[in-house]
Amino acid sequence: MSSCKKLIYFTLLLIVLIYAIQILNIVRFPSQIDIIKGDSRNLNIFFPFSLEIVEESTDIVRINNENKDGLSIGLRNSYNLESTNNGRANLKFKFLGIFPIREVKVNVVNQTYVVPGGEAIGVKLNTKGVLVVGTSEILSVDGKTYNPAKNAGIKVGDTITMIDGIKIKDADHVIHLLNNIKSNTVKIEVERNNASFTTEVLPVKSKQDNSYRLGIWVRDKTAGIGTLTFFEPNSRKFGALGHAITDVDTGTLMKAENGEIMKARVSSIEQGKKGSPGELRGMFFETDEVLGKIENNTTFGIYGTMYDKNKMFKHKKALPIGFQSEVKTGKAYILANVEGDKVTEYEVEILKLEKQIVPQSKSMVIKVTDKSLINKTGGIVQGMSGSPIIQNGKIVGAVTHVFVNDPTKGYGIYIEWMLKEAGIYTDNNSDFAEGK
Template sequence: MRGERDMRKKKIAAGLLCALVFVMMPCGVWAEELLVGGQAVGIEISSDGVIVSGFSMVETDAGAVSPAEEAGFRPGDLIVEINGETIRTAEDLIAAVARLGGNEASVAVQRGGETVRLRVRPALSPGGQWLLGMWLRDGVSGVGTITFIEPESGLYGALGHSVNDESSGQSVPLREGRICAAEIVGVSPGTPGTPGELSGSSESGASIGSVEKNTAAGIFGHIAVIPGGRLLQTGQIHTGAASIVSTLSGHETREYAVEVDRVYTDGGHTRALLTVTDASLVSGAGGIVQGMSGSPIIQDGSIVGAVTHV
């Protein structure tokens, strides 16, 4: 399956990890006081299964074919099994297809919360490889923001929402993951109807912590070296003046003024709508942009939530 796997780049765009509505979800209370976040981090997650990201044509003696597309696979499908064999990585799938030798296989995929079984027969390429004619991805990377760090254990929360596959919009099942040191190298300002985004670069091999859970409330794990910083208690959000802490350039965290316009409940969760009132954030980025997800919200000297969407 040469050429059928997406390659990761060191250069990462924060827009991979954000949606288009701005809401707030509260931080849970794990300790009396938490370290305030705001630091940008690179996020790398390996999926527990292989994501179909698209299709390709296989040149055969009978013409160009795409066995996977013809069999009913869809972009965003998560391949988890082939002929009863568990598939966790792209290498697992490539090896399993090679062993088929042109025989038809039963493939289990997760799609929209359900398991779907498809039957597919690989095609033989001129180079002698058995191929399904699909592009594969077994990981997702991007930029997000640390919300808080528990000072004793190093437990952190970040991003404020789950890491999703861009093809399906579904949460990526976590096999393993890490956060890396990241530097913000540019901002594409938002405009009415179009969210802007932060662009960052992560240092190869510069892992600073683990990703252990990928949840609707954000990603969670442990950071290797607990940094110094401001310790605040958690509190309840209300309408009125507040601020967010984020990184828009390099490694520097800054606090920006916002106004909490509305607080409401949705599905048992407290959420809020904010308006940016900080002139420097409006002029520099056009407001809150993708990549700021996870920025802690500070109000009355307490951490009251996190930016989750823009």
């Protein structure tokens, strides 16, 4: 093959590669863009693709193409997307300005303000029904061993919600019901992986204490220390932790029936080290000031309503939220309570950002750069989850997890995902809000 032909093939291959990359970038482009009313956004689109606004969306957003010379090879088209009114608009990517290949939704909303947290809180959570954390054989009064729950298909991680149509309150309630029913077969309603089913179990009378049992170990409550992320004054909604409360033995998300958060005080710190995450140790009592009611325990944190919005926040200023498109790598800071009840600002660096179309917990990677925090805690430790991340005067996220092999690093979640979980920030279209 002549050198001329090789050059032609190489050039064609390079062009195909470049176009393939551009197509991939458009395919991976978010299916939705959130913009605050009155703000604008610059979008750079490369030849041979262009961006157009759907005609009926022109009263929501406007597009100004800054390339006055039209499309040409090698030219970048810079579009300025201006939001004018609340609502949902549609944009289309086109190939050679003719063939539509992708549609993007634009959601224009009012600016949302929330009061940043950072305070250590005591968390007391009661589960929906009881969580199965183990199964065991029962030595019956007849001298034989049985495992009735296991034989009925009940597994570790299941939640038992009802027995014979009666809603379960707690672990003691299970024992009470079984000993009233005695040796009759009972119908057990079970939840597993967000689905429910009913099974029948014959309780066994234990030789040990003459009580009727199912052969399960259950848990109905948990308590611990975490960090408050935000409070929204108008709705009195709060969000905290940035990740789920899970059972210590099974790792199962504990479904909240009810619970409360209360003021807590950090009493000591176990520093984080490589291979061993540290921990904030704190104190709170049921007689302490109760702040609010927990209504939901989700993958992205705990959420609920404050009893009295003036108890903790009357002297704190609300800040605007920053969407993921506004978050940049670089300097930021977190608010954290690592001693007593004092909230302090600590500098961090956002190292990496993930483009997320639907809510996910690991939205960004952060690194603690503040020497005073590193000296106190070693970096990010358990109990700091939920610490708000602030950048350019906006709340952009919350700390969620620490890197076990490097306690100075951790993950953060975008604040917009937490606000959606709290029911504060909603899109102008329900399907759009679900990322459909």
